[in-house]
Amino acid sequence: MTKQFPIDILSQVQKPARYTGSEFGSIVKDAEDTKVSIVLAFPDIYEVGMSYLGFKILYHILNQEEGVAAERVYAPWVDMEAKMRENALPLTSQETGKTLRDFDFVGFTLQYELSYTNILNMLDLGQVQVFSKERTNDDPFVIAGGPCVYNPEPLADFVDFFIIGEGEEIMVELMNAYKQWQSEGMPGGRSEFLNRAVLIDGIYVPAFYNVEYLPDGKVAKVTTNNSLAPATVKKRVVKDMNTISFPTAPIVPFGEIVHDRIMLEVFRGCTRGCRFCHAGMVYRPVRERKPELLKQLARELVDNTGYNEISLVSLSTADYSCLAPLIHDLITELKEEKVSISLPSLRVDSFSVALAKEVQAVRKSGLTFAPEAGSQRMRNVINKGVTEEDLMNAVGAAFESGWSTVKLYFMIGLPGETDEDILAIAQLAKDVQYKYFQVTGHRGAKVTVSVSSFVPKPYTPFQWKGQDTIDEIRRKQMLLKDALKVKNITYQYHDSVTSVIEGVFARGDRRLGKALYLAWQRGAKFDGWSEHFSYSRWLEAISDCGLDKAFYANRDREMDEIFPWEHIQPAVSRAFLWNEYQKSMREELTEDCRHGKCSGCGVCPTLDVKIIDWKEQGHDEAKN
Amino acid sequence: MKLRIKITKDAGIRFISHLEYVRTIERAIRRAKLPVAYSEGFNPHMKFSLASALGVGVTSEAEFVEIELGEEIDLPATIKKLAVNLPTGIRILAADLADTKADKLMAQAGGADYRIVVPCKDCDWQAIVERFNEAESVLFQKPVPKGRGKTKEIEVKNFIDHLEAECSGDDLQLAFSCKITPTGSMKAAELLVVLRDSFEMPLLVEKADILRTDLYAVDEEGKKKSLLKPEYIA
Numbered sequence: 001m002t003k004q005f006p007i008d009i010l011s012q013v014q015k016p017a018r019y020t021g022s023e024f025g026s027i028v029k030d031a032e033d034t035k036v037s038i039v040l041a042f043p044d045i046y047e048v049g050m051s052y053l054g055f056k057i058l059y060h061i062l063n064q065e066e067g068v069a070a071e072r073v074y075a076p077w078v079d080m081e082a083k084m085r086e087n088a089l090p091l092t093s094q095e096t097g098k099t100l101r102d103f104d105f106v107g108f109t110l111q112y113e114l115s116y117t118n119i120l121n122m123l124d125l126g127q128v129q130v131f132s133k134e135r136t137n138d139d140p141f142v143i144a145g146g147p148c149v150y151n152p153e154p155l156a157d158f159v160d161f162f163i164i165g166e167g168e169e170i171m172v173e174l175m176n177a178y179k180q181w182q183s184e185g186m187p188g189g190r191s192e193f194l195n196r197a198v199l200i201d202g203i204y205v206p207a208f209y210n211v212e213y214l215p216d217g218k219v220a221k222v223t224t225n226n227s228l229a230p231a232t233v234k235k236r237v238v239k240d241m242n243t244i245s246f247p248t249a250p251i252v253p254f255g256e257i258v259h260d261r262i263m264l265e266v267f268r269g270c271t272r273g274c275r276f277c278h279a280g281m282v283y284r285p286v287r288e289r290k291p292e293l294l295k296q297l298a299r300e301l302v303d304n305t306g307y308n309e310i311s312l313v314s315l316s317t318a319d320y321s322c323l324a325p326l327i328h329d330l331i332t333e334l335k336e337e338k339v340s341i342s343l344p345s346l347r348v349d350s351f352s353v354a355l356a357k358e359v360q361a362v363r364k365s366g367l368t369f370a371p372e373a374g375s376q377r378m379r380n381v382i383n384k385g386v387t388e389e390d391l392m393n394a395v396g397a398a399f400e401s402g403w404s405t406v407k408l409y410f411m412i413g414l415p416g417e418t419d420e421d422i423l424a425i426a427q428l429a430k431d432v433q434y435k436y437f438q439v440t441g442h443r444g445a446k447v448t449v450s451v452s453s454f455v456p457k458p459y460t461p462f463q464w465k466g467q468d469t470i471d472e473i474r475r476k477q478m479l480l481k482d483a484l485k486v487k488n489i490t491y492q493y494h495d496s497v498t499s500v501i502e503g504v505f506a507r508g509d510r511r512l513g514k515a516l517y518l519a520w521q522r523g524a525k526f527d528g529w530s531e532h533f534s535y536s537r538w539l540e541a542i543s544d545c546g547l548d549k550a551f552y553a554n555r556d557r558e559m560d561e562i563f564p565w566e567h568i569q570p571a572v573s574r575a576f577l578w579n580e581y582q583k584s585m586r587e588e589l590t591e592d593c594r595h596g597k598c599s600g601c602g603v604c605p606t607l608d609v610k611i612i613d614w615k616e617q618g619h620d621e622a623k624n
Numbered sequence: 625m626k627l628r629i630k631i632t633k634d635a636g637i638r639f640i641s642h643l644e645y646v647r648t649i650e651r652a653i654r655r656a657k658l659p660v661a662y663s664e665g666f667n668p669h670m671k672f673s674l675a676s677a678l679g680v681g682v683t684s685e686a687e688f689v690e691i692e693l694g695e696e697i698d699l700p701a702t703i704k705k706l707a708v709n710l711p712t713g714i715r716i717l718a719a720d721l722a723d724t725k726a727d728k729l730m731a732q733a734g735g736a737d738y739r740i741v742v743p744c745k746d747c748d749w750q751a752i753v754e755r756f757n758e759a760e761s762v763l764f765q766k767p768v769p770k771g772r773g774k775t776k777e778i779e780v781k782n783f784i785d786h787l788e789a790e791c792s793g794d795d796l797q798l799a800f801s802c803k804i805t806p807t808g809s810m811k812a813a814e815l816l817v818v819l820r821d822s823f824e825m826p827l828l829v830e831k832a833d834i835l836r837t838d839l840y841a842v843d844e845e846g847k848k849k850s851l852l853k854p855e856y857i858a
Contacts, residue, residue: 004636006831007681007830007831007832007833008828008830008831010639010681011639011680011681011830012830016639016680016681017637017639017640017641017644019639020636020637020638020639020640021636022636022637022711022712022713023711024648024651024652024709024710024711252648252651252711254637254640254644254645254647254648254711255640255641255644256644256647303655303657304655305651305655306650306651306652306653306654306655306709307651307654308654337654338662338668
């Protein structure tokens, strides 16, 4: 048993098992076997963090390394934080109960802009200096990776260095560099280690870069102040998913977590080219795992975890080239063991419905589709290659198979959106209801329309585009609400104040670090949880720093404006993104390069990688 | 055939809930690939049950699980397989095999023994324990589960008749047996509330370290009887 919080504290908080570790599969290394220690820090609660595949992968990869101990920590929920502060108890790791300050590295994942205040809070609770420049040789290195690193600038004051891209290889290189430095007696202290770390491809040390601004607040130029730092940092990718190790004995938590099942990653990347989609741009190219390997991994995962459900995960699982035979084989093998297969998302077509039918032989929960926009015009703008006919075929197939509940996801606030485009969402929902009547002869299909508001992200074609103001989003939400006052149609939406702050940070610069610090000082945390988010606190923090939210979120940017994030490179070229932006305004589509012609995004030649699609490339494995 | 095991809930996992404990055992059974029986129907579930639910925060050296099996097994080999598939914090202490039709352990459980260590500064513990032991009747307003503050009056002495106590420093150690009847029982933590509120014992109840040391059947003469067969393996 490791060091734990006292009984009286644990007995007075919600879900105390969040803080006590000891789960099956957790790895506790002895202090004498540990040369380098890293704590993988998830800036949200246990149930969310434990569901994150990226950390399952890194936990496995790092703990495989001799002398490396990777542990975990999550943001304590507010009740626990209050107890910790009241009793002066520091934030500690799940595995050995070690305070964050006593690790060599504290590694955060940046999943979502609104988790940034939790990072500051966790550092503070873990007795680590919040500002990088105040850390001494006794502090750990605070590092961060994950999807938001493609614009890490708002965190430049707090994070010593960022890991750009996929972590499997680079994290091991980093651990080795640390061991080497350690074996030499840690010459030169922190700054010397940063000089060594920056030599590893994919590591971005923000302190090595100076940003100059124009009088109007835009970036004038970004220069390096250390000759070892590269002018641009390119992301790291794993070239072949079949050659890297995947965690087949992940931790099995005691309590129910958000995704409480086996997660088997079938491929990485997506080349459909939806213009709003950050993940689709920054995780390129598509690299599939072989079906044979996936079957073997599934077998090991079932044996090692005891879970009775496998989710086949990726950005767009229905696009896996060998999906039908893979699902068939997995069902055949695992049926006797009462293990079911699930798909996290469906494509809008009847193929996906047929698969959903096959995997959900028993339970008929509702199906979810994401047309993303209501009108064909708008879907062309965002390059969502889905037609109304596709959707009608998909829901028709679902209704024929016995489903009567459908959920549809849309975005509002997309570039060039008109009121007609908004009303088309309502029409589409009604058409889906009518389709049920056509198919079954009955009325009463339940349709849920779930609408989120669009936030332009860096490294997408819409990075130039201003975000709708909060008033405009609210007006559009009301317009749609009126149009959806129909029996059996449920309209779900959220007040978009969180999207405003998300938008500010998504395309913000390092001056926002001040606002982040101020908001945290004034109590901001768990901003992704609406009950803890305070819009006025954020607006005040931003304006008290002399900054303007509209400058970051709502302003259309010039073609040649220098963005604060351009020295970090996911390798999608600026020319490609601009061209896609122009095409979007002409409502022109770009085809998926996985099956069609190369769209010239630049990722493959820049990173010396290629698309791996088992069927396209005629591999034998794809024919089974 | 039923496999019956006696297991622990050690201090490291004392804060997992009963439901989480059950799920953990279910997954361990699956990992160990025990030939367990499943219910019929569209949503088959594993046929296994626990003898009695333990409060969150309480540790135990006497949790009982019975697992219905679909085929014959070799007991020592099975126990070995299951043991490596349990998380740290759950140890197997004993096991036996019984006929599928044997009474459920849950129905047989007649009592549990507890040992509690609880801070009690400057308290006249000997006098209070004596007063409790000699009392004819001790009433307690037991909260009704999901009763939103509603309570039900119970007679504590029907469940806990006698306390053993000793003190070292500021820590009071209590040991007692608590009856389990078809109509209910009492939680160990509730006894502490009774002592604090009705006997004015200055206990720091929230710091109590509670251990269930045994769970057993009670025969007609009121004697303790092991739930598992005497020839169990350890």
